Amino acid sequence: MPRPLFALACLLALLATALPALAGETRTVTDAAGRSVTVPAAPKRLVCLGPGCLRLIAYLQATDRVVGIERFETARRTGRPYNLAHPELLALPVIGPGGPQSIDKEPDLEALLAVAPEVIFASAMEPGTAQRLSDKLGIPVVVVSYGAFGRYDPKVFDTLTMMGTILGREARAKEVAEFMQSAEADVRARAAKGLATPGYVRPSVYVGGTGMRGSHGLTSTDNPYPPLDWLGADNVAAKLVKDGHGFLDKEQLLSLRPEILFLDASGLYAMADELSGQPDFAQSLPAVAAGRVYVLYPFTSYLTNLETIVADAYAAGKILYPEVFADIDPAAKADAIYAFMVGRPVYADMAKDFGPLGRTFPITGNTP
Structure with missing residues (x-):
């Protein structure tokens, strides 16, 4: 994109995100990186960057607000139930390559601006990268986290709660956490009974x-x-x-x-x-x-x-x-x-x- 057009696109994006703020329709949250981020009170357009980010949106039943996806989401779907459950996402515009090689890197800025998100959720992104991206685009970037890499870490529920607050999905975030906790408790209780069986x-x-x-x-x-x-x-x-x-x-x-x-x-x-x-x-x-x-x-x-x-x-x-x-x-x-x-x-x-x-x-x- 020629520089004047890119500057115009940035200005339009700034206006799109600034108007709700001028009307007082914003809230401030603390993201998973500890950053204070001001976001629209009820965002209807969002994108996800980085591993696992789109999955969290599926858990929160907010995939209808996604306006663009990473190419990696379309190219490799094996073993990812959230992607299998929502094939409609594959028809959305591509906003960047995604995948392991794109961790903590900027997406395709031109493509991202073209879909005009009100908020960007990003996983595995350093605070400085998130802030630079937000400053460059004039769009709030919210860092999300699964906790320890490659683990089942209950800290992911803190992220879901924070995302639920932004998206008005607080009740759903609580449901997901309670479902996981209940399932774990059931499995552990059954196992304890099995271990206590005479002769086992x-x-x-x-x-x-x-x-x-x-x-x-x-x-x-x-x-x-x-x-x-x-x-x-x-x-x-x-x-x-x-x-x-x-x-x-x-x-x-x-x-x-x-x-x-x-x-x-x-x-x-x-x-x-x-x-x-x-x-x-x-x-x-x-x-x-x-x-x-x-x-x-x-x-x-x-x-x-x-x-x-x-x-x-x-x-x-x-x-x-x-x-x-x-x-x-x-x-x-x-x-x-x-x-x-x-x-x-x-x-x-x-x-x-x-x-x-x-x-x-x-x-x-x-x-x-």
Whole structure:
């Protein structure tokens, strides 16, 4: 865009955001970066920048206010229920590339101004970057956060509360937090009952293929891994990975001797090749020898898909404690979770990509 036209576009954007302020229709919030940001009292046009930001809008049932999206949202949809639930978003104008390479960077300023948002929500953006972008465009930029990177961190509910205040979705933000807290409490209570069952012996478990800035193979793992943590499982990765994500070598994995192996479906193809292509290694794992290898859905895809953590926890619970989770149908439960959290039961779409949730994964001659 020629400089005079860009300056005119900036002026128009300034006027669009300034008029509500002149009428006194604004509110001031403290964003996730600790910045004091003045925003329109009832914004009807918004955009999201950065990983996971658009997901939070879906949780708040405010996707009808989104006026532009990042290209990354349209190009890679696998494992992201919010995107599967809202295909209408794919028809919106593209405002920048998005994706990991665009973290803490400016979007396409010309494209962003063309959709005239009243507020910009941005995740994984440093305070200085957010302020410079806001000053340049004359549009408030609100930083949002999921808390600790790649985790289930209840701090995300503080962000949802703040966003709910801006969007007039306070009640919905509270509903989402209460849903997650209730689900976690239910899973933990069931697991405690299962662990207390006379004669129950807690098996050792391991989850491989966990995502971290991309998909990986069997030796990629996490401790804690929220679904297993909620279930009180004996996650043997804790012996080697103290806090967060880690990569083991095959000898370390063999030394852990997990009795149950969960495969995070984000790395399913790589793990299929590893296990079927190295039969001696595979059969040396007690879980493989016993046929106790199961598939869970990836919950780390463009940051944390909270709803999939819940779906995975119930599916894994049925495997670890079949008696106390006997009333749970993983497919039906996942659909109910997805319907509540993102607005549509998208289990069929997830199963199309990854197969049934909690399925037994064959090792010899398998295909994902």
